[in-house]
Amino acid sequence: MRIASLGMYVQARQEVANDALWAALAERLRARGVADVPERLERRRAVQDVWRDPDLLFGQICGFPLVSNPALGLQVLGVPVYDAPGCEGGRHRSLIIARADDADGIVAYRGRRAAINGRDSNTGMNLFRALIAGEAGGEPFFADVRETGAHRQSISAVILGEADIAAIDAVTYAATLRGEPELVPALRIVGETAESWAPPFVTAAGTDADTVAALKAALAEVIADPALAGEREALFLRGVVPGDLERYLPLRTLESAAAAAGYLVLH
Incomplete structure (x- = not known):
């Protein structure tokens, strides 16, 4: 069975909103013929474990492990645009x-x-x-x-x-x-x-192209659905912009620059 996870932002109000967001996404994915769509979000496992699962249908990952751990090989579905102090246009800090x-x-x-x-x-x-x-x-x-x-x-x-x-x-x-x-x-x-790009929505490396297209379309619909305005507000989620792995490569550049300055380890 495929899994879905939204474990990056889990304050109580956000968890309720994440459940509603996933229910709306799941309904749209099933309507598009996507098989094995999970009923509920995975919350029993650590997000680091979920990121490595080849059955990951939908999730969200921190940008640094996305590019610092090539073994993950995740596909980026989109970049969330958050409406909170320190966030703008799909970027945060x-x-x-x-x-x-x-x-x-x-x-x-x-x-x-x-x-x-x-x-x-x-x-x-x-x-x-x-x-x-x-x-x-x-x-x-x-x-x-x-x-x-x-x-x-x-x-x-x-x-x-x-x-x-x-x-x-x-x-x-x-x-x-x-x-x-x-x-x-x-x-x-x-x-x-x-600033850097916000934690992207992702799917496993092996997710097929048709399912990736369905995920992106369903995500766009959920972001635009007036009935989910309250849930998006609870998540500070204003929109989603296109993105790919290359957008996050500057995070490795920051690491390299710190190493060049003799400060590879934060201490």
């Missing part, structure tokens, strides 16, 4: 956060503690590394870098004093503050990274 009563500006955090969601994350690590590489001078910048497993956990680490600074995906940050407005007074933005 990381917002660098700290506690509200802490220092302003990136340079003030030399020798402090950083949190990242994972070493393979574009917004949590790759864009952050590119920013810090310009300040580090090829030397360790942070006293410690803690991997938390998720952007939301990185936010908690900063608030709880377990870390001092973190790079948070702009969509995740907007969703967190919308769902937990009590966090607003506890945080401040002390910088932002360069």
